[in-house]
Structure formats: structure tokens, C-alpha cells
Amino acid sequence: MCGIAGLIHRGKSSNVGSELQGMLQALKHRGEDSTGYALYGDTDGKNFIMRFKVGENVGEGSSSVMEDVSVYDERKKVVDETLAELGAKVIKEERTLPYSLRYEIDYNVKDLLNFSQTIESIPGVEILSMGKSLEVIKDLGNAKAVCDRYSLDKLVGTHAIGHARMATESGVDIKSAHPFWGYPFSDVSVVHNGQLTNYWNNRRALENKGMRFMSECDSELIAVYIAQKMREGATLEEGMKDSLTGLDGVFTYFVATKDSLGMAKDTMAAKPLVLYESDELVAMGSEEIAIRSVLPQEIDTYDPFDGEVKVWRI
């Protein structure tokens, strides 16, 4: 079933970590195999923030294979050496969990494709996000559990999207959890509710164009599809509109970039979405109760129609 939620503050920052946690926790009945956050925090914009993992959460319910922490340590060491070889200087390092790391990196290359390919060529290593504002945090469990584990409730920023997952098409693991980074684009992330039926055809075509897939989760295709369209020169909105015909199946998805948030709904309108829109705030989710966690007062909301694409800027 899965639940998605997103919000964007226009013209100001807010405690988006805490707000998104409330929205996703309200949707936990839609799935709590894993929960993911894509948070766009207030930063000075000088350095890249790289969230990456060197292993999987092998806790209760996980479909991953148990590995020793020493394996994680070894992978981290190789990542550090590779970053140095690439000319990337680690300014700040946080190891939230044995398998999950956050680096602030001084790196002045615009094309992240070669950078990402090199880092991810290290077995067992996956970049969850790369950007100057974006941080993707995802792990097993419901929204509150993940928020507490990574101390996300104090993160201040302008916008955020998130996902509460009921695993249906792929495993219960971090690599299949949403949001997906729009590799190799800085600060692009995607969450999706639905199923795509032309996944393999699109995947093969995109892989032939040099794009990478880290999981077999159909939702990852949207991130890669949009990223490829942007790579070919399309704007975010153009890429999303193109996806309405390029992707087959049922879907409602959100895409976020450094300064914008967008939603798209398939032409069958088979997946739910409720939207609240004002000059100061746009909040949306699979169910109204998600929006009510940030706006408990009586508000006007609506369901976007079939085939609708909308994009808002901060």
C-alpha cells in the first residue's frame, strides 16, 4: 500500500524533520517495513553532503544477510581512500550507525556521475544521497523509530518528502526503501506510491544510456527516469509530464530538488493524494490525516485529478 508525504515552506524555513516525522507516523498503517526521509536543510551551500551506507540493517524483519561490523569498517576505510584519490576532502564525518554515515565533503566537480560510479564500485557501498542541501535518511521501521535513530526531529529546512513502505515488489532492506536519490543529479529525490508495469523495459533502456540501478524496486525507476530526462535538458516539470506516458502502471509520486517540490499522478488516478496549498505552505500526503499532523485546524484540501503534474518553488 505505502504512504507518501511531502511539504514545502515558501519564503521561510521550519522544523521539517519533525513535521515530516509527524506526517509519516500518521501514515504508518500504510506500511512500516521501512521509512525514509529526504530533507532539504538550511546549509551554507559550500560543501556536498553525502549520505551513504556500507551495509544493511539486519534487524528484525530484514531480508538482508548478517555481516560483521569489521566488514563495515573495512568498506568505510576504502571509501575514505577513494575520496582522497578523487580529490574530495572530508570536512566533517558522522557515523550515526555502524552501517550508516554522513560526510560533508569539499569537492568542486559538477559532474557527479564519475564520482558516484567510483564510490559505488566499492562492494557493499551505496550513496543514499548527494547534494548541497539534500539528505536522504532511510531505514527499517516506522517514522518515529527512524527519526529517533537518526535524530532527525531538529533538522531545519524548507522542504521535505518521505515514504512509509509496505514491501511488496522487493525486499525489506534499506536499498529498496524510498526516497531514491535522482542519481547522478545533486539534490534530486523521489518517493512513489504504486506499481510500474514497464519497469524492466525502461530499466534496460536507461542502463544502456549509462544510468545505474541499486535495487530491483520499481520506484527507483522514477528517480532514474526523471534524472535522465533532466540530463537530456528537460526541466523538472517537463520530465515529470513526460513520465505520464513513459511510465506504465499506477502511481502517485513526488520529486524534490534543491528549490522545488513536484507531484505527478497517473492517468488512471488509481493512487490517492490529498493536497493543501497556500501562499506559505504546500502539504500533501496519501491521506488527509498526514496533513492534519501539521495543520490540525479546519483547512481546505483537494484531490489532484488524473494526469496532473504540479511543481512548487520555495
Place this chain on the structure above:
Amino acid sequence: MANLKTVSKKTKAQAMGMHTEVLTGRTQQKFFNPDEAENFYYFGTYDVDFNKRTDLDVKDMTAPEANKEIDNLMSQGYGTIVIKNPQGKHSLGVGILNKLNLIFEGSLGYFGMGSCDGPIVRINGRVGWSCAENLMAGKVVIEKNAGSCFGAAIRGGDLICKGSVGARTGIDMKGGTIIIGGDAGAFTGFMMQRGRIIILGDVGINLGDSMYDGTIFVGGEIGSYGSDAVDSELTLSDQDWLKRKLKVAEIGENFDVSKMKKIVAGKKLWNYDNLEPTEKKGAI
């Protein structure tokens, strides 16, 4: 307008446009024989007084707790209940098989007012997916917008949304009337079998797709027609009925119903399984 006083019981519903086929078997016409009064009442319903009014704040209640309390208040004879702070909760007001004047001061989530028979409901807010699903009788008025699957599989009653609704409004409906003041999404009237839908605004793609029977009236633009949905002549009888219905619904009272489009089933999909392959192709 059809002369309802002179038509026989068997064809009254047909003259009203509810259906065109001849009903056989255990139909509602037999269930609601006025001589069998006990069929009008459910076991466990209450004799309520509409002038006895109370408020119920459900802010800190779960949906089952709130629904149980509504039942408890009805058992005490309360005929008018005002629900405060529904805050988008799912499944509020479901399964009410009683006369009741129910007012929600706020919005409902999914499945609000599902499987009801008899209450008069006003929702001063918005509703999520599948509002009033399987409604059998009564009246439900939504002051703002509604989500998808609005009035799914309703059997009777009036379901009114003063704003816009999502996709698949009236899917599988088997009777009753749905009235929309704004626009409606894709697949409106999908597989509807009886009853009527009125949309004053625009409607999305695949209108009336695979509809078996019933009638859809549209005041605005139509995205596209679904399989086997066809135009029909808007009669003076239809116009009279539309005016009366809109007046009762407190919606679009000054709307020019003479310009509305009437959509019915082309009936090429009837007995689909018995068609030859070449005929099936033509039907779709």
C-alpha cells in the same frame, strides 16, 4: 415528465430512469412492500427525537470509539448529533441504520458514512476516498471537496458534494443519486448499474466506462467517453427532474439544465460473453 401516478409499480422505477431492464428475482421492489412494515426497520435501531440534540467531540477518540458513542447517543434518543473535531479520521459514522440528523463540524478521512441506511448527514468539510460507500437510503451533503470512489456501490439515497470530486465517482453504483457541484475526475460512473449522477462542472476521461445502466448528466466539458457510454436525448422530463433534484440538494438552483448532456449505456456490452469474437471487438 413521466406520469408517475398512472404507471404500474413494476415500471415506476423504469419511468424514473432508474433502470431499463425488467427486474426479476429478489429485488428491492419486493423487499420494500409497504404491507410488510417490519422490513423498514432493522433489528437494534432506535426511536430517536430530532429535537433532542447533543455535541460529541471525537478529537481524542478512535473511529470505533466514536462510532460506538454515536450508537450509544442514539440509544438514549438523541436524534441530532453534532460531531466536533473529526480531523480527517477514517471510517467515522459508518453502519448507521437509523433515522438520524448527523452533522460533522470538519473533514472526514476514508470510508466516512459507509454502509448507512437512513441518516441525514451534513459534513461541513471535505471527505476522503469512498465516502458513503454502499449507502442504501438517506442524504449525505458534503460542503467542500471529496476524494475518489465517491459513492461507490451506493444502492439508494442522495449523495451531494458541493465541491469537486476525484476519480471513479459512482463506481459500481446500483441506485440512488449522486450530485456534484464542481468537477469530477476520470472514470466517473465506471461500471454503474443503476441510479443517476449529476455533474455541474467538467468531467475527466472515460466517463461511464462499461456502464451497464443508469444515467449521467454533465453540465460542463467531457474529457472522453468510456467504452459503451453514449449520448442520449435530454427530455423535458429529465429537465424537470434535474431542476427538482438540484433544488432539494441546495446546489446549482439557477443552473441552466437544458444545456446538460445526458449519457447512458449503449448496451453493446450486455451479454458480452455470448457475443462472437468479431462482435466483441465491435462492442469494445
